[in-house]
Amino acid sequence: MSKPVVAIVYHSGYGHTKVVAEAVLAGIKESDAVEGALISVDEVDANWEVLDGAAAIIFGAPIYMGNLSAGFQGFAEKSSKRWMELKWKDKLAAGFVNSGSQNGDKLQGLHAMFNLSQQHGMLWVGLGLHPGNNNSKGSVDDLNRLGGFGGAFAQSNVDEGPDMVPPAADRKTAQHLGRRVADAAVRWTKGA
Numbered sequence: 394m395s396k397p398v399v400a401i402v403y404h405s406g407y408g409h410t411k412v413v414a415e416a417v418l419a420g421i422k423e424s425d426a427v428e429g430a431l432i433s434v435d436e437v438d439a440n441w442e443v444l445d446g447a448a449a450i451i452f453g454a455p456i457y458m459g460n461l462s463a464g465f466q467g468f469a470e471k472s473s474k475r476w477m478e479l480k481w482k483d484k485l486a487a488g489f490v491n492s493g494s495q496n497g498d499k500l501q502g503l504h505a506m507f508n509l510s511q512q513h514g515m516l517w518v519g520l521g522l523h524p525g526n527n528n529s530k531g532s533v534d535d536l537n538r539l540g541g542f543g544g545a546f547a548q549s550n551v552d553e554g555p556d557m558v559p560p561a562a563d564r565k566t567a568q569h570l571g572r573r574v575a576d577a578a579v580r581w582t583k584g585a
């Protein structure tokens with residue numbers, strides 16, 4: 394029997410969110426029981442069938458002007474063809490967002506991804522981690538240093554390139570999300 398596919402579909406204007414997407418993929422690949430697929434919104438037209446066949450889809454985007462980037466929103470609107478037939482109903486969904494500011498209205502973007510998942514009848518998987526860096530012994534190197542619950546948050550200094558940021562803590566948090574969704578996909582598809 395073929396392994397369940399856990400797909401990531403992401404937009405990245407300048408490469409920072411792509412780094413986060415690759416960290417999510419590394420987490421998916423920790424599991425031998427699933428296949429990972431990394432799809433940029435720029436190549437989504439050649440990959441709708443991969444998404445249709447996936448057990449889980451993880452959404453990823455940068456925050457532009459306080460919300461999901463137009464590049465990601467374009468994908469979301471194109472996915473309405475799937476919505477017509479509720480083709481993605483009962484797939485797992487999850488999300489990650491990356492922005493220049495520590496806050497930067499990331500939650501707004503993550504909630505927009507959640508809304509997209511619910512329009513499609515998908516089941517949302519959160520991060521499943523306590524917040525890091527929230528007490529006197531904490532540090533910016535903590536896993537989940539930005540304290541997200543519904544998904545993985547990353548922050549990339551606006552004057553540094555994707556070879557420098559987001560920092561390792563955010564990449565590890567993204568990796569955790571990938572592993573968590575992979576494990577959830579195995580449980581969710583058991584016997585299906």
Ligand SMILES: Cc1cc2nc3c(=O)[nH]c(=O)nc-3n(C[C@H](O)[C@H](O)[C@H](O)COP(=O)(O)O)c2cc1C
Pocket residue numbers: 404405406407408409410411455456457458459460491492493494495496497498549550551
């Ligand atoms: C048009 C535009 C709007 C942005 N708006 C925000 C914002 O609202 N909040 C924020 O924290 N960062 C904002 N940023 C910074 C990006 O979120 C940040 O640089 C991010 O790392 C870009 O990811 P990318 O390289 O994958 O496109 C904005 C950047 C651009 C280009």
